[in-house]
Amino acid sequence: MFLRFLQGFCGSPALTTGGASLADVYDQVHLPYAMTVWVVGTFCAPAIGPIISGFALPVLGWRFTMWEVLISSVPTFVMLLFLPETSGPCILYRRAAQLRRITGNSKIKTKQDASQPHLSPKQLIFHSFVIPLKITIMDPAMLFTNLYMALVYSIFYSFFECFPLTYQGIYHFNLGEMGCTFLSWAIGSVIAFVTYNIYLYTAWVPTVKRNDDLGKQEDYLKPALLGSLLPPIGLLVFGWTARPDIHWIISQIGVVIYPAGIFVLLQTLFLYISVSYPQYSAS
Secondary structure, X not given: OHHHHHHHHHHOHHHHXXXXXXXXXXXOOOHHHHHHHHHHHHHHHHHHHHHHHHHHHHHHOOOHHHHHHHHHHHHHHHHHOOOOOOOHHHHHHHHHHHHHHHHOOOOOOOHHHHHOOOOOHHHHHHHHHHHHHHXXXXXXXXXXXXXXXXXXXXXXXXXXXXXXXXXXXXXXXXXXXXXXXXXXXXXHHHHHHHHHHHHHHHHHHHHHHHHOOOOOHHHHHHHHHHHOOHHHHHHHHHHHXXXXXXXXXXXXXHXXXXXXXXXXXXXXXXXXXXXXXXXXXXX
């Protein structure tokens, strides 16, 4: 159990820092496109994993699931050696330190040096934890957003537990066949990915370029008004039709609908946070 805790503890930062890193690299007009690619990857991964494990586990044993994670992590470890820093203030801070070292001029400083001149590493860590907490408590919009995302994520991952109960327990699928039912999850995610990008290309980006204005942060949340309706519809279809007298494909339609709505929700909420508090979006 402790090792499983370490898995979650070490893997969770990717969900928070990924979007923030993209916000460092892309401008606000093209950031939504990049975010869709990142989000669809996080959505399709839980669907691909059970498919591989469903067929490999009976042959190679349950330990292969751990090897599967390790093997898939190798490209990430390799990229860590070559990926550059993306944070603008951090890049300037390092350049200023390098110039001070080369020229011997101690007056070369960045804005960050001036605002935080004597912070120790311990104070920096404390600052990184306290400021996001203060934002959450003092900004009702952020408090609601964080609580809503927590609810969405909890249902998101809890829903996976229904698959073996439904397709093995009710429809008597074997492990490999049950793993294939996760394909519907990927299908729903890809449909949402394509639809949302069409919306960006045909509606949002032209409006931004025409008005030469990104608009308010709340404008990013407009697609979520529709997206918020899809998850309960998908869960209703799944729960209502998952019984022996109804073909299993009908419940799969509910599975397709559910991640499509969650995709739009998380996409818009990630953008909303990144635009509202870009400096602390990774916190």
